[in-house]
Amino acid sequence: MSRPFRFLRRAGASLLLVALPLSCIQAAEEVATVNGEPIYREDIEQYQQQQGMGAAQAQDQMQVINELISRELIHQDALAKDLDEDPEVQAALEEARRNVLLNAAVQEALEGNPVTEKEMKSFYDEQISQIDGTEYKARHILVEEQDTAEEVVEKLESGAEFAALAEEFSTDPSGEQGGDLGWVNPQQTVPAFSEALQNLDKGEYTKDPVQSRFGWHVIELQDTRSQQPPSFEEVKPQIEQALQQRRVAEYLESLTENAEIEIKE
Secondary structure, X not given: OOHHHHHHHHHHHHHHHHHOOHXXXXXXXXXXXXXXXXXXXXXXXXXXXXXXXXXXXXXXXXXXXXXXXXXXXXXXXHHHOOHHHOHHHHHHHHHHHHHHHHHHHHHHHHHHOOOXXXXXXXXXXXXXXXXXXXXXXXXXXXXXOHHHHHHHHHHHXXXXXXXXXXXXXXXXXXXXXXXXEEEEOHHHOOHHHHHHHHOOOOOOEOOOOEEEOOEEEEEEEEEEEEOOOOOHHHHHHHHHHHHHHHHHHHHHHHHHHOOOOOOOO
16 A cells, blocks of 8 residues: 555545544453454443343453453354355355345334334224133033043033043143133134034033034033223233234335235246
C-alpha cells in the first residue's frame, strides 16, 4: 500500500470519528483474549441472551467467560483445519444464514404490524362465547369391536362394576384407572363422544355403544359442573402468540400472491 493511500485512509477514518457520537467511538471493553482474538463484554451479554440465562446464572461472569473461551478455542481449531471449506459445513452455514434471515424477515413483519390489545380482547371474547360452560365428569370403556362393546353393556345391565369392566376390557390407558377421564370439556372430544356424553343424565351410561374413529365406547356420566373460563390476563400470552401466527400466515400469503411460483414435476 502506498504512503499517500495510507494517509488518505487515516484521514478518512478521522473524519468518521468526528462525525460519530462519543458513545460509538469508545473502545469495546475486552474481558479476555484467545491467541490474540479478543472477547468483549458485549459478547458476554449477547451469549447470555442467546442461552436464556436467568439472573442467577448471569451473575457468574467467569463461567460465561470460560464458556466463550472454550467456544473460541474450538472455533480457531476448526479454522486451522480448514473445516470452513468443507462442502457440508458450507451448506450448513448457508442454511443457518438463511434461517437467520427468515427469522429477521418474520420479526420485521410482526413489528411492522403488531398485535394490539384490542385485537387480543376481541379474540378472547369470541373464544369465550363459544365455550359451552359445562364440564362433565366421565369414564368410558373403549374396545375395538361393536360385539365386545355390546357384551360390556350386557354385563353392566347384570350389575357388573363399571371400573372392573374398564380394567378388563378397555384398550384405552384410562382403563387402568377404571376408565376415569376426569373432568371433560365436550369441545375437546370427538363429536360422537361429545354428543352422547351431553345426552346422558348423571349416573347413566350409554346403552347403545358409541362409535368414533378410536373404536367403540361405553360412556358413563358421573357428574357435571359449571366451567369457569380463564381470565383474559391468564391466557393473554397464548392469544398473542395465536394472533402473531395469523399475522405470519397473512404475511406469507401476501408474498405468495405477488410471486411467480412454478412447481415442476
